[in-house]
Amino acid sequence: MSLLLIILLCLILLASILGWRKIRFGLAILALVLFILVGSGIAPRYLLNDLQQDYQVKPNVKWRENNVIILLGAGTIKLASSDVEPPFFAYGRIIETAIQYKRCDKTKGACWVIVSGGDPLHFGEAEAKVYKHWLVALGVPEKMIILEPNSMNTWQNAEFTRRILESDHDFVHFNQKNSQLILVTSALHLRRSEQYFNHFGIDAIPMRGDYVTVSPYWLPSAYQFTLMDFALHEYVGALRYHVYNAMGWNISPKKGVFTEKLAE
Helix, strand or coil: CHHHHHHHHHHHHHHHHHCCHHHHHHHHHHHHHHHHHHHCCHHHHHHHHHHHHHHCCCCCCCCCCEEEEEEECCCCEECCCCCEECCHHHHHHHHHHHHHHHHHHCCCCEEEEEEECCCCCCCCCCHHHHHHHHHHHCCCCHHHEEEECCCCCHHHHHHHHHHHHHCCCHHHHCCCCCEEEEEEECHHHHHHHHHHHHHCCCCCEEEECCCCCCCCCCCCCHHHHHHHHHHHHHHHHHHHHHHHHHHCCCCCCCCCHHHHHHHC
């Protein structure tokens, strides 16, 4: 969103140089309206509510014989000490994963956790490995955590998680009747994540780790612009998925992971 405003300001400057007074005036009005709608929180509130409203209520999971909780990474940060840690947006996801694991562990079912996330910022440590440290600290047994440390985006989260589900782990004997998948990420990220994971035949129960609220205020705030960028990122990602499908650039959709196993 900030980039869009910068582009508008550059166009206004260009229109001024070229003497296009009407165009300059129209662009100025547009930039002002966008600034007010975004800075006051009106626009990000509308978009975020649309993205998150289906995930307000967390599902009451009926745990089965075999369960896999899939945790999607939200990036990492590198401190001055060179330590690599989760960013603030990731902790809700990590805590929710630990909570769901402990609830599952109270039953007689098997409970696995797949942590998906690579190192797109080249900090030297994959998100999956960093998050694993925190999950273990929260009581999730290390032996029940499976790392997917290579994905660089949500699409690859889904693609590479599919490969793990097809690999020779104990849950390779999953079937539709006694198994299920839980997908944990931020509420604003869940719609697009479900879209991508369904493309790869992974039908998981969506579970939000956090929920972003916006309180409109008359005084513009940089925070509102940040939230707007988050929301637009999700909409652009969903739009890109449909465009790539229409152009034939995405790989063909996969059958359900359990369905394929039953057919073997």
